[in-house]
Amino acid sequence: MSQSNDDAPESIEDHPHVKRAVLWATAWFFCILFGYMVVRPIRETMGTTVGSDGLRNLMWITFVVMIIAVPSYAWLVKRMPRRWLVRTVFHIFTACLVAFYFAMQSDWEPARVMTSYGFFVWVNVFSLYTTSVFWSVLADLFSHQQGKRLFGLIAAGGTSGAISGSFLTSRIASLIGTHQLILITIASIQVGLWCAWRLERQMAIDRRSSDEELESDSIGDRELSDDQLTTEPANSESDQPNVDASLWSGVIEVARSPYLAAICLFLFFFQTFGTQLYFQQADIVSATLTTKEAKTEFFANLDLGAQVLTLVLQTLISGFVLRRLGVSVALVALPLASLVVFTSLSLHPSLWVLGISMIVVRGMSYGLTVPAREVLFTVVSKNQKYKSKNFIDTVLMRGADAISSAGFTQLKNLQIPTAQVNLFALPLVALWAIVAWRLGQLQKKKSQTL
Incomplete structure (x- = not known):
C-alpha cells in the first residue's frame, strides 16, 4: 500500500508514539514553568527587603553570574551526554532549593540577608538553565518538520503551567507560608524529571520500531513520510552553523x-x-x-x-x-x-x-x-x-x-x-x-x- 507525496500532512493522531512523546514533553514543560512561577514571587518579595542599594548590588551580581553561567552551560552541553546533563542540572537545582528551604527558616539576620541575595540570583540562573536544557533536548529528539508542527503545542503547555503556578501561589501563600512554597517547586522539578525520563524512553521505543520497520519493508514497497525518514536531530551539524x-x-x-x-x-x-x-x-x-x-x-x-x-x-x-x-x-x-x-x-x-x-x-x-x-x-x-x-x-x-x-x-x-x-x-x-x-x-x- 503506497502513500503519495501529494497526501495531506500527517496529524499527531496518525502516530500514537509521537502523540505520547508530545504529551510527555508538554507535561515536562508544564512542570518546569509551574515550578518557576511558584518561586518567582518569592524572589520578588525578597527584592523588596534589601532596599535600593541592595537591589542595585543584586543586579550587578546577577550580571556577573549570568556571564559565567552562559558559557558554563555551553561547556556542559559539549562534554556531557544529554541524559546525564538533564539529571545533573535538575538535581543540582533541587539540592539548592532544599538548602534555601532550611536557610529561610534561620533566625540569624546575616544568614537571612545572604539567603535573600542568593535566592534572587539563583532564580535567574534556574530560569535560564531549565528552559535551555528543555529546548535543547527537544531539538535533539524531534525532527525539524515535527518541531514546526508540535513545538507550539508544547509551548502552550508551558504557558498553562506558568498560569497554574501563579494561580496556586496567589491562593495559598498566606495559608502555608512563603518558604513552604519551595517544597512545591521541588516536587514539580522531580515530577518533571520523571516526565523527561518517560519522554526519552518513548522516543527510544519509537526509534527501535522505526528501525525494525525500515528493515522489514522492501524498497519501493511504500513511500515514507518526511518525518519517518528523518533520523537527523533538529540541531545536527548540518543545520547548526559552525x-x-x-x-x-x-x-x-x-x-x-x-x-x-x-x-x-x-x-x-x-x-x-x-x-x-x-x-x-x-x-x-x-x-x-x-x-x-x-x-x-x-x-x-x-x-x-x-x-x-x-x-x-x-x-x-x-x-x-x-x-x-x-x-x-x-x-x-x-x-x-x-x-x-x-x-x-x-x-x-x-x-x-x-x-x-x-x-x-x-x-x-x-x-x-x-x-x-x-x-x-x-x-x-x-x-x-x-x-x-x-x-x-x-x-x-x-x-x-x-x-x-x-x-x-x-x-x-x-x-x-x-x-x-x-x-x-x-x-x-x-x-x-x-x-x-x-x-x-x-x-x-x-x-x-x-
Whole structure:
C-alpha cells in the first residue's frame, strides 16, 4: 500500500508514539514553568527587603553570574551526554532549593540577608538553565518538520503551567507560608524529571520500531513520510552553523552591523525602563504591604495577570499585528504604553496603579515585543544571529539592568522624588518609541532585499 507525496500532512493522531512523546514533553514543560512561577514571587518579595542599594548590588551580581553561567552551560552541553546533563542540572537545582528551604527558616539576620541575595540570583540562573536544557533536548529528539508542527503545542503547555503556578501561589501563600512554597517547586522539578525520563524512553521505543520497520519493508514497497525518514536531530551539524558564538565575537558582530546596533539600542531602552519600573515596584510594595505572605500573593497575582494577558496577545493579537500592521507597530506599542504607565505613576503611585501597570507592561513585553524581536533576526544571517544573540541575551540585557539600577539608585540618593524621575523619563521613552519605529522600518527594508 503506497502513500503519495501529494497526501495531506500527517496529524499527531496518525502516530500514537509521537502523540505520547508530545504529551510527555508538554507535561515536562508544564512542570518546569509551574515550578518557576511558584518561586518567582518569592524572589520578588525578597527584592523588596534589601532596599535600593541592595537591589542595585543584586543586579550587578546577577550580571556577573549570568556571564559565567552562559558559557558554563555551553561547556556542559559539549562534554556531557544529554541524559546525564538533564539529571545533573535538575538535581543540582533541587539540592539548592532544599538548602534555601532550611536557610529561610534561620533566625540569624546575616544568614537571612545572604539567603535573600542568593535566592534572587539563583532564580535567574534556574530560569535560564531549565528552559535551555528543555529546548535543547527537544531539538535533539524531534525532527525539524515535527518541531514546526508540535513545538507550539508544547509551548502552550508551558504557558498553562506558568498560569497554574501563579494561580496556586496567589491562593495559598498566606495559608502555608512563603518558604513552604519551595517544597512545591521541588516536587514539580522531580515530577518533571520523571516526565523527561518517560519522554526519552518513548522516543527510544519509537526509534527501535522505526528501525525494525525500515528493515522489514522492501524498497519501493511504500513511500515514507518526511518525518519517518528523518533520523537527523533538529540541531545536527548540518543545520547548526559552525561559528564562534563567544561573547566577544558577538560584540564584534554588533559593532560591524548598524542594524544589530539598532536592535541593541532598542533592547537597552527596553531593559532600562523595565528596571525603573522594577525599583518602583519594590518601593511601593514595601510601603504598602507588611508581611512576606501578602507580598508573595500580590506578586503571584501580577504574574497571573501578566501570563493571561500574554496568552491573549500571543494567540489573538500578535500574529495579526505582525502580518497586517507590520513589525514597527508591534515594536512601538510597548514604548507608547510606557508613556501612559510612567505618567500614571507620577500622578498616582498607588499599589493598584502599579499592579495594572506591571501587568500591562509585562504582558505586552512577552505578547508583542518578544515575538517582534524574534522577527528582527529573520533578516540577518545565521552567523550574525548566533553570535549577536549570545551577547545580547547576557551582556546587553543584564548589563542594562546593572547600569540602570546604578543610575536609579543614585537619583534616589540625591533625594529626587520618584514622580519627578518618571516625568524626566518621558522624553527618553518618546525617543525609545522613535527608535522602535525606525528599527521596524529597517527590518522591512532588509526583508524586501532577501
